Amino acid sequence: MRDWNALSDEAFRLAARDFIEAHCPTHLRRGEEHVRWAQSKDWYHAMAAHGWLAPGWPMEHGGMALKPAKHLIYLEEWARAGISRVMEQGVLNVGPVLLAHGTPDQIAHYLPRILSGEDLWCQGFSEPGAGSDLAGLRTEARIEGDTFVINGHKIWTSGAVDANHIFVLARTDKTVKKQAGISFILVDMNQPGVTVKPIVTVNGDAEFAEVFLDDVCAPVGNLVGGLNNGWRVAQSLLGFERVWAGSPHMGRQAMDRLVRVARLAGRDRDPAIVDRIAQLQLDLADNSEMYERLAQEIRAGHSFGFEVSTLKIVATETYARITELTLEIAGEQGGLAGEAPFADGPLLLGKADLLRDYLTARAPMIYGGTVQIHRNILAKRVLGLPA
Amino acid sequence: MATENDIVAELAASAQRVVADGPGPTGARSRRSQLPGYDPSYLGLLTDLGWLGILVPEEDGGIGLGLPEMAAVVRELEKGLMGEPLLPYAVLGARVLVHGDGPARAALLAQVPAGECLAALALDFNGALPAVTAVPADGGWRLSGQAGSVVGGVSATHLLVPAQAADGVRLFAVPASSPGVTRTHLWRADDTPLGQVALAEVVVGNGEVVATPAAAETAVARALDETRIVAAAGLLGLSEHMLAMTLDYMGVRKQYDQLIGSFQALQHKAVDLYIDKERAAAALQFGLATGGDPATLPLAAVRAKGRCSDTACRVARDSIQLHGAIGFTDEHDLGLYVKRVLTLSAWLGNAGEQRRRFIDMGWALA
């Protein structure tokens, strides 16, 4: 195992670029949000084989054990290359959760199977009746002997069509306050009673799905972090990745496209348009400055708090506004699906066309806590406003 | 050894004490529409504290600190509406002198820290050089014209006048008492005076030249950008103060048997103000980090002044709204802060003006 932290930041960045250049297929480098496992598995295996799959995991478990500064570089380089995210729940959430709350047996069993791509995970939290108010979830797990029997209905489950494992939050005690009766359970999807029904997104992708659980079984040994302790376990998810959700990288890429569209549409000399582009450039620049301040804290090994809510709000809303102006600048062509023709020649944006960008930018304001929920958090926890 | 950050923190703490011991909004209220727009004894305090010399290099007799230190002081002082007359004399005037290359530079600069030289830069509105001409006369110069926007002009000892001569712009230090100088004033939004200066055949010697044509315009441009960054810090301090006032009010005012701070529509508005304030702090930090280098100073000033002006105006407006009718009264202190914001954000270019500069520098489509 290589000690990546021993490299200088610059050397590590170059190593990441070399690795991507050598191994990442071009069809995964178009900045597409969603790709199926069949298209991405070679890349997944290549990352695993060369030790690049799990940047945050400890080395003894096959991870890169990257310190924060290097971890941010890793994320930056993946974003810069426009690499699509591939079945990431195992690496991103299951591994860290087991390392923090799992038993030695769970760690020994599941972590290698994530690296090998044998187990592909999805996150079964949201339900039709429990979105922002996740603790209101109604999926139930009752204990029969040494087995959880689970019944319920999960929804918006990203990657469920390709996954073979799901970690669910299920109610295990109905007599207590809602957060106190929830458990975090690992479930094998290869069994009768699990039904996955794809949901087509507004973009036409099969990105997420409904997952119906009818008398689905999981051994009690698949409980993580103790009975009725699932809320606390779930809260510990996405520690480091929460920072990345506030990074300006999506906005920056959208801004590059905006400037290209402005030129193609001949609006780059229209003062009314240029003024609005300038405002968004300034927003993006100042968002980046805020993000950099937090990144510096993190690089210095300091902990972070509710700044991530602030960053998430500004990063996702600025990104969305950039796509809005792009569509407006495109004029009538902004109303087209697919590649839009301009007098200057066909607009070559790959599959990431204008409409798609515009719609894609809606999602980050919803997942990972909506921007309204993050405002609630800031109002209460940072501004101390009354309930 | 004290690090730079220690000094910044120490100065900020001192400024907080000055505000706590000072007359605050009550003082600002009593000075409204009074000349010179500040309490002369406060100028004495600033002198004793050494703050008039913060931006004067050590070799010129000052303390030789930088923009971060001055920004820290002004950010805190504005919370007590006490940023004047530091801004015109110890920032704009002092920095113009620092960047000069003429014979008058050294002697005047040496008098700045003690408050003996209060130099105000004579400009026209919107940062334009004033319509003043200089013609050679008897081994010196004769200056004629007017300057419409001279902050600090009414009580300055010296007017720093950029004047157009046949061979370019020269910057002169004109003693304010010189024959031919007429000073009048307008009132700014915060009821402090904006000096207006007319020069009728004012005779100055070659020894009064602060900057020759080789340096004059750059000296003015640099000093203006440096001052924009410090003014941005003042606007950030004002934003912080108004937001704190508003949050306090949301925590005491009840309607419908509830604290208004419990209404979600208002909570989200307050959060948006908080986010804007955080972003303004980041823009200021960018300005302070890069403003030391003349090459990056213009962008630093554009970003800091533009963002902090925009944010302060928004916090000001929404603070009035969140206070209801009491926020619309003369009696409530909020109005004093709002008017100070309107004064400082307009001075040296508001957010729209900074955005225009940003576009002219080619950054919009970069």
Ligand SMILES: Cc1cc2nc3c(=O)[nH]c(=O)nc-3n(C[C@H](O)[C@H](O)[C@H](O)COP(=O)(O)OP(=O)(O)OC[C@H]3O[C@@H](n4cnc5c(N)ncnc54)[C@H](O)[C@@H]3O)c2cc1C
């Ligand atoms: C692309 C995508 C992928 C996803 N992937 C997954 C996944 O893999 N696994 C998973 O479990 N979930 C996933 N989700 C679901 C996501 O976590 C939820 O969409 C999110 O928590 C919001 O819940 P909801 O959609 O039910 O909206 P709701 O909670 O019903 O909200 C509807 C609207 O009401 C607002 N609102 C709700 N409550 C409040 C309040 N108290 N104050 C103010 N406003 C409020 C919301 O902001 C929103 O605007 C995904 C969602 C998306 C869009």
